[in-house]
Amino acid sequence: MKYRQLLAQSKICLDKNPVYVDAPVNIHIFSSGAKWMADQLNTTATKPFDNTINFGLYGTLKYGVCILAFIAAVFLLWHINIFLLPLAVLVFYFFEVHFLFLFPLLLDNIQQPLLKSISLSYTVGIIRCMTIVIPISIFMLAGLLNIKSPFKNWHTGSLAILIWYKNDIRNRL
Numbered sequence: 001m002k003y004r005q006l007l008a009q010s011k012i013c014l015d016k017n018p019v020y021v022d023a024p025v026n027i028h029i030f031s032s033g034a035k036w037m038a039d040q041l042n043t044t045a046t047k048p049f050d051n052t053i054n055f056g057l058y059g060t061l062k063y064g065v066c067i068l069a070f071i072a073a074v075f076l077l078w079h080i081n082i083f084l085l086p087l088a089v090l091v092f093y094f095f096e097v098h099f100l101f102l103f104p105l106l107l108d109n110i111q112q113p114l115l116k117s118i119s120l121s122y123t124v125g126i127i128r129c130m131t132i133v134i135p136i137s138i139f140m141l142a143g144l145l146n147i148k149s150p151f152k153n154w155h156t157g158s159l160a161i162l163i164w165y166k167n168d169i170r171n172r173l
Contacts, residue, residue: 001168003135006160013040013159020155026167030059030103033158038107040162053106058113062099069095093137097129098123104165110173120169136160 021036034055038047073091077084098118105113105120121129136157143153 001132001164002061003132003160005028006132006164007139007156009163010156010160012024013163014152014156020151028056030055033059034103034107036155037103037158040159041104041107041166050107052110055103055106058102058106061114062096062102065099066092066095093130093134094126097126097133100129100133101165101169102160104162104169108170108173116173120172123172124169133161 015046019036019039021032026032034053038049070088070092073088074085077088099114100117102113102117102119104117110116139155142155143156144147144150146152
């Protein structure tokens with residue numbers, strides 16, 4: 001699927017059933033986000049949410065690795081040429097797509113979810129993942145500028161990734 005199709009399907013789903021994370025910015029951001037994702041993934045089944053999974057740890061690990069890679073790239077690129085700094089964003093997303101399917105895999109109780117997410121990203125293709133994720137991320141980040149509902153695009157983009165997972169990735173498990 002292409003990012004435009006994913007966003008269009010996601011917008012339709014959220015228009016029909018506008019369910020959002022109540023407090024998207026809080027100390028339990030990864031757990032509350034995971035609960036929302038579980039509801040979106042399991043719309044037809046009544047699979048219980050597994051509270052024993054440490055989503056905070058996995059989220060911190062995922063974004064910690066991405067942020068560290070971004071900072072390292074900024075440092076290295078700064079010393080090479082300041083005009084190369086925008087490439088650090090690509091480095092961030094290069095690492096981020098390795099963990100792209102981590103939360104859905106956790107919700108599906110897949111063994112070794114970190115390794116499986118990396119494996120799936122390579123199966124799909126890292127460049128393909130980046131060409132889908134980066135435009136969705138731009139859409140999500142741009143939505144934060146909307147004063148009335150800053151997280152609407154965030155939910156739309158997150159749901160787009162879940163739709164991608166449900167339609168194209170789950171059957172590869």
